[in-house]
Amino acid sequence: MNAQAWTFGKKIALGFGLAVAMLLVVGGVAYRSTDALIENNHRVTHSHEVLEGIGHVLSLMKDAETGQRGYLLTGNDAYLEPYLAAKGSLAEAVATLRALTTDSPAQQARITQATPFIEAKLAELQRTIDLRRTVGLDAALKVVESNEGKKSMDDLRGVMAGMDKEERALLKERGDAAEAGAKNAETTIALGALLALLAVSAAGYVITTSLNRQLGSAVSSIRSASAELEAAASQQATGSREQSSATSEVSTTIRELLSTSKQIADSAQRVARIAEDTAVGARSGDATVQRAQEAIGGIKRQVDLVVAHMLELGKKSQQAGGILEIINELAEQTNILAINATIEAAGAGEAGKRFAVVADEIRKLADRVGGSTKEIRGLVEDIRAAVNTTVMATEVGTKAVDAGTRHFAEVTTSFREIAGLVATTTDAAREIELSTKQQSTAVEQVNVAISSVAQATKESEASASQTLQTVTQLTSLSRDLLQLVQESAG
Amino acid sequence: MTTVMRGLGERVTDLRRAFDESFGASPESAPEETIDILAIRISGDAYGFDTRGLASLAPSPRVVPVPSRRLGLVGLVGIRGTLVPAYSLGVLLGYEPSRSPARWLALAGSPDPIAFGFDELEGFLRVNASDVRPLTSRRHISATAHTEKITRMVVDTHGLVAALKAVAGSSSMTKEQ
Numbered sequence: 001m002n003a004q005a006w007t008f009g010k011k012i013a014l015g016f017g018l019a020v021a022m023l024l025v026v027g028g029v030a031y032r033s034t035d036a037l038i039e040n041n042h043r044v045t046h047s048h049e050v051l052e053g054i055g056h057v058l059s060l061m062k063d064a065e066t067g068q069r070g071y072l073l074t075g076n077d078a079y080l081e082p083y084l085a086a087k088g089s090l091a092e093a094v095a096t097l098r099a100l101t102t103d104s105p106a107q108q109a110r111i112t113q114a115t116p117f118i119e120a121k122l123a124e125l126q127r128t129i130d131l132r133r134t135v136g137l138d139a140a141l142k143v144v145e146s147n148e149g150k151k152s153m154d155d156l157r158g159v160m161a162g163m164d165k166e167e168r169a170l171l172k173e174r175g176d177a178a179e180a181g182a183k184n185a186e187t188t189i190a191l192g193a194l195l196a197l198l199a200v201s202a203a204g205y206v207i208t209t210s211l212n213r214q215l216g217s218a219v220s221s222i223r224s225a226s227a228e229l230e231a232a233a234s235q236q237a238t239g240s241r242e243q244s245s246a247t248s249e250v251s252t253t254i255r256e257l258l259s260t261s262k263q264i265a266d267s268a269q270r271v272a273r274i275a276e277d278t279a280v281g282a283r284s285g286d287a288t289v290q291r292a293q294e295a296i297g298g299i300k301r302q303v304d305l306v307v308a309h310m311l312e313l314g315k316k317s318q319q320a321g322g323i324l325e326i327i328n329e330l331a332e333q334t335n336i337l338a339i340n341a342t343i344e345a346a347g348a349g350e351a352g353k354r355f356a357v358v359a360d361e362i363r364k365l366a367d368r369v370g371g372s373t374k375e376i377r378g379l380v381e382d383i384r385a386a387v388n389t390t391v392m393a394t395e396v397g398t399k400a401v402d403a404g405t406r407h408f409a410e411v412t413t414s415f416r417e418i419a420g421l422v423a424t425t426t427d428a429a430r431e432i433e434l435s436t437k438q439q440s441t442a443v444e445q446v447n448v449a450i451s452s453v454a455q456a457t458k459e460s461e462a463s464a465s466q467t468l469q470t471v472t473q474l475t476s477l478s479r480d481l482l483q484l485v486q487e488s489a490g
Numbered sequence: 491m492t493t494v495m496r497g498l499g500e501r502v503t504d505l506r507r508a509f510d511e512s513f514g515a516s517p518e519s520a521p522e523e524t525i526d527i528l529a530i531r532i533s534g535d536a537y538g539f540d541t542r543g544l545a546s547l548a549p550s551p552r553v554v555p556v557p558s559r560r561l562g563l564v565g566l567v568g569i570r571g572t573l574v575p576a577y578s579l580g581v582l583l584g585y586e587p588s589r590s591p592a593r594w595l596a597l598a599g600s601p602d603p604i605a606f607g608f609d610e611l612e613g614f615l616r617v618n619a620s621d622v623r624p625l626t627s628r629r630h631i632s633a634t635a636h637t638e639k640i641t642r643m644v645v646d647t648h649g650l651v652a653a654l655k656a657v658a659g660s661s662s663m664t665k666e667q
Contacts, residue, residue, distance in 0.1 A: 332549075335614075336547055336548075336549055338614075339528065339541075339547050339614055340547055342526055342541055342614065343541045343544045343545065343546060343547065344546075346526060346541050346542045347542070347545070360616075363614055365509070367613070367614075368505070368508060368509075369505075372501065372505050375501055376501065376502075379501065
């Protein structure tokens, strides 16, 4: 995270947050120290109460002994009052002392150790009092002189002195702890306050420096931007003047454009009329082509018929060829017969001469038939060749007719396409006419709009001058602000 | 096509006219003495038979081959119910034997004819007797006939038949002995 990019609010919140955190730490430490101090005071008070309890038990024992001595010396029951009061309160005083020292097993043990001594002393006091009342002073003094009571009292004092000593040691320890806690709290609070002061000062310094730097930078940017804005405003003013001039030129051009649009509309109208005439011609041509296509179809059927006849003729010529073969064979056979007849006639001598003449005629006829057959075969072959050539030529013709039919179909399609295109052209010309009229209207509107733009340009020029003035003031203001920031930073 | 048909029609008309006229023509008066020659070719050379020496002409005969050491004998052939020995005229005249069977047979000699086979029959020729000149220098050739700028050898059928029969007779006598 870049601290430079933080907002002022964030930085100030961070500084105050740091100060509050330091105060919280110092407050927490002070609270804990104070709490520990109060606890130590409670313990010191408790030790004082224990010491007071020990003193109270010893005091009651002394009161009991004082009452016993007074009664022994005087025999007056009035001197027994301290004794009786102490005897009545001792049990409670010992119980109180036991309750106060429940946290110390050593003190509890000493109380248990002191209890027999208290009971023995009280028993010795009660016996001497009873002896004084019933026997006399001497009997009682004899008991006193036996030092039985003194010994119990001395033992009790020794135990109580041990208790007092330990409690006083505890008192001293708790007092030292309370003093140390108080000093610790004092040091912590002082150091915490000092640290908080230092942290808040440092945060304040950092925030102030950062704000000065950023504000200074921002003000510099504003100053630079103001300078640029001033230049831009100057340019805008110049541009507005140029725009005003250009607007005048545009207005002139638009007037020329309006005139041209009207001419285009007239031309489009003429194109539409011509396109309609062309459409009529295309429809007429389409009908003509349709009739020509039907005629071509008739020619194709006739050509197919001719081809069929020619093929039939070819077959017939083949059959004629077969017949010619038979005739040729017959002629050959006749020729052979004639030769044989001639041979026979020659063999017959004079008698066969007339027969030989006939046979010769037959042979000549057979020769002629054979020759003619060859000629006819040649002619038939010529016929077949001619038929084949004709069939091939007719097939070429058929193909040509087919091609012609296709071409006519294409021509028909082309005519239809032309008719469609002419219709489209007509529509387009009408649309152009309409569009041009709309365009003329639009151009007139544009002319009006351009006039408005010219007016707006003049206003813009005035506005740019005003902007320039404002920007100059803004530049001066930013300079003043920068000086202010630099002075505050310095 | 039309030209062909017209030519064909004209030819048919001519034939019909010739045919009709042939019956109307008068017989030729006192013709010059002629000799009828059956014109043939053997291996391209022009030969001919004097029809007076022939018995008959037969086309495309089925010759049954027989094993023989006789010169030119190619087999037997049935002509009008009679078995006739068939010889190769070319071999007899000194040509190499042909691999294909002969297309024509000329029968000569009676009462037991002999057939001479050849491949190409040119036709029937009638020549003046003055154009036929005897020739003795060549074996089995009796004369030469001069026709249409061609000199044609006339086969000596009588001599051939006699020679072949003589050979056959001598061999049969040898077998009987």
